[in-house]
Amino acid sequence: xxxINAEYGVGSGESVISTKDNTYVADLMCFINPGKLAYWVTxxxxxxxxxxxxxxxxxxxxxxIRGSKSxxxxxxxxxxxxxxxxxxxxxxxxxxxGILLTLQTPELQLTLQYxxxxxxxxxxxxxxxxxxxxxxxxxxxxxxxxGLKTVVNSxx
Numbered sequence: 001x002x003x004i005n006a007e008y009g010v011g012s013g014e015s016v017i018s019t020k021d022n023t024y025v026a027d028l029m030c031f032i033n034p035g036k037l038a039y040w041v042t043x044x045x046x047x048x049x050x051x052x053x054x055x056x057x058x059x060x061x062x063x064x065i066r067g068s069k070s071x072x073x074x075x076x077x078x079x080x081x082x083x084x085x086x087x088x089x090x091x092x093x094x095x096x097x098g099i100l101l102t103l104q105t106p107e108l109q110l111t112l113q114y115x116x117x118x119x120x121x122x123x124x125x126x127x128x129x130x131x132x133x134x135x136x137x138x139x140x141x142x143x144x145x146x147g148l149k150t151v152v153n154s155x156x
């Protein structure tokens with residue numbers, strides 16, 4: 001028996017992969033046991049594929065930044081690199097910890113699970129920081145709004 005049972009919801013058109021024969025890490029944990037076929041098929045292989053695709057896109061973005069017309073302007077390159085890192089965070093670098101979840105060390109498992117959950121949960125916070133708080137236009141808007149900066153009107 002492979003440990004994988006494919007079921008199809010009636011009328012929904014969605015396939016659901018479920019496990020049988022108690023392939024979870026523990027009775028009280030809903031995490032597939034590393035080492036079982038279900039883990040590799042439903043978690044590890046898809047995760048690694050997505051990470052490789054994300055890494056490929058990240059490398060492509062870095063090549064575009066390096067080859068852009070503004071590559072000579074250090075400030076523009078830094079803005080673009082900041083945006084690229086923000087996108088990488090958005091695409092889930094926290095999932096790298098997911099690969100470490102294959103380690104069979106019980107003492108390490110719980111810690112890695114907490115790190116995994118926290119990193120994935122705060123992705124939105126990172127996106128907010130990169131694209132809102134660290135955005136110069138947004139900062140200027142709020143500084144002007146709170147009277148901490150004055151608007152300089154140019155007359156031509």
